[in-house]
Amino acid sequence: MKMEYDIIVCGGGMSGLSLAYRALISGVWENKSILIIDKSNKSINDRTWCFWENSDSPFESIIYRKWDEMCFFSLDSRSLILDTADYSYNMIRSIDFYRHTLDYLNSQENVTISNENIVRFTNTNYKCEVITEQSRYASEYVFNSIFKKPPLEEKHTYLLQHFKGVIIESKDLNLDTKKIHLMDFRTGQENGNTFFYVLPISDTSALIEYTLFSSKLLEKDTYDIKIAEYINNVLKLKEYKVLEEEFGVIPMTDFPFTRFEGNIVNIGTIGGDTRGSTGYTFTNTQKTITKIIESFNNSGSPFFKEEHISTKHKLYDSTMLKVLEEGKYQGHQLFTDMFSKVKASDILSFLDSESTLSQDIKVIKSLIPQYFIKPFFKSWWNR
Ligand SMILES: Cc1cc2nc3c(=O)[nH]c(=O)nc-3n(C[C@H](O)[C@H](O)[C@H](O)COP(=O)(O)OP(=O)(O)OC[C@H]3O[C@@H](n4cnc5c(N)ncnc54)[C@H](O)[C@@H]3O)c2cc1C
Incomplete structure (x- = not known):
């Protein structure tokens, strides 16, 4: 097995496999040698990924179930039929995703997949080194999706x-x-x-x-x-x-995850693609991957400037997390206020970091302001 590659993908789970699959399909990695390392061979259905969308997903062909209608129940059993406009809610089973992406990746001559435990990786003088229990590899870029709990400070939720x-x-x-x-x-x-x-x-x-x-x-x-x-x-x-x-x-969390560390690019949860206020990650990761592919297309490198989850949406997330943690405005009441007063499609757009200012205002106006004032200024100060 070769020891040097153009690209090493550390962690072949949702984000690692999505990236390798989509970058190869798009052609931007056609002439690159790629090594994907994961400690597991991904042969079990270990999770389901659900997400809403109002356009086709890059993984449309393996969507297991799709629903066009959503409802909400409050603590006192009130039911709300949500107006989701053109959004559908989709479920992908991880086993279908692993099979679909790995079948394709295994058929590519420039891709090597190895099941090894990664011990560490480093980035020195714009050359990356990945050390596993068995071997030591080098590459120009590393895409990392191995999560470890970040070093939190007092100010983080x-x-x-x-x-x-x-x-x-x-x-x-x-x-x-x-x-x-x-x-x-x-x-x-x-x-x-x-x-x-x-x-x-x-x-x-x-x-x-x-x-x-x-x-x-x-x-x-x-x-x-x-x-x-x-x-x-x-x-x-x-x-x-x-x-x-x-x-x-x-x-x-509102911890500010680092996207780029030299030639190491963090993707998925460790790259900050998990939305702080909801935990949804699948769609944000696909949007980040779109940016990486565009960047390879334009400049031959993975670096992009603007994150999909904008500073404004991160500030909302941080505020919301602080309100939820404080517990004075309980989650059930907060979400009931939001879903009973705002069209669900505006909320989904807000939660997708795609909302306009007028949609943001509708969401903000649906909530009781007194609980947000202190958390908002705290989050703003801590940015
Ligand atoms: C049960 C579950 C259900 C979820 N459902 C949803 C959902 O419905 N919608 C949504 O948007 N998000 C969901 N999420 C959140 C998020 O989408 C997933 O956690 C997603 O898998 C994150 O992708 P990732 O690539 O960051 O991490 P992972 O998919 O976990 O990939 C990381 C990979 O790194 C490998 N790895 C870890 N350590 C090492 C090591 N030392 N050496 C080698 N390999 C290593 C792992 O085996 C794994 O394959 C869910 C999460 C869980 C846990």
Whole structure:
């Protein structure tokens, strides 16, 4: 195996494989030698990625389910049908994504894929070095997606979005298969900002996810107990079978992740592509990759100037995180105020960092201002 490459992709998960796949398809890496290193061979369905969109995704062909309708339930069981305009909500199963991208990448002569544990990588004089447990490689560029918790300071907020999801099957399931529950607050709030997220997959099966935004994880059993309560008491199901399970933790933070460190380019969560206030990462990562590809096209290098998640949206995220952490304006109330007063398509655009000032104002006006004043100035000061 060669020891020198033009490009090394450290971590072949969602962002690493998306980048390699899309850069090769686009032609910008046609004449580059590429090494992708991941400690796992990605042969299991370890997560599902969901995202909304109002145009085609680069991974349209492997979308497993698509919904055009969304609803919201408040803590006091009020239901809202969300006006999502032309947005659809999509689900990609990771196993389909890994197969799709790896089949293509394995067929490319200039791509080598290796399952190794990366110990560290460095960047000296614009040459990168990657050290694994077995080998030492060099390259011009490294694209890194290996996450480690950042060195936080007092001023940063760091919440966790933690969730357990189960795919259940029941002949008595009575959900509208065209409609997802984007946020369903019909559950106790004693463990922090808590909601269910329900995606009907067929007439008899659905993904039910118990989700919290809080600073610490719960005991393992608590997730299962809460899921069972919701299925029994809210969905009114007595008999059902759990087909699959997923557990995840996504950082929700205003820590300013570094995109470029010399010739090392951080992508995915470690590159700052996880939206601080929502944990959604898939779409932001694809937008970053579009910028990297454009940059290779224009200048032969990956460097771009303007981040997709703008300074303005990062300031909103930081403020929102501080409000949620403070807990005076509880998450269920905040989201109920937002979704009952603003068109969901404006909120989705806001959460996608694509909102105009007038959409921002609509969202801001829907919330109780007194809770935001201090957190906003704190976030602004800390920028
Ligand atoms: C269960 C779950 C569900 C999620 N659902 C959604 C969703 O619906 N929508 C959304 O937008 N976001 C979602 N996210 C958030 C985010 O999209 C995912 O975490 C996404 O996988 C992040 O992409 P990434 O490339 O940054 O990291 P990953 O996809 O985790 O890729 C990092 C890769 O690095 C490899 N690696 C780590 N350490 C080493 C090492 N030392 N040596 C070699 N390889 C290493 C890992 O094996 C992994 O393949 C979810 C996250 C989880 C955990």
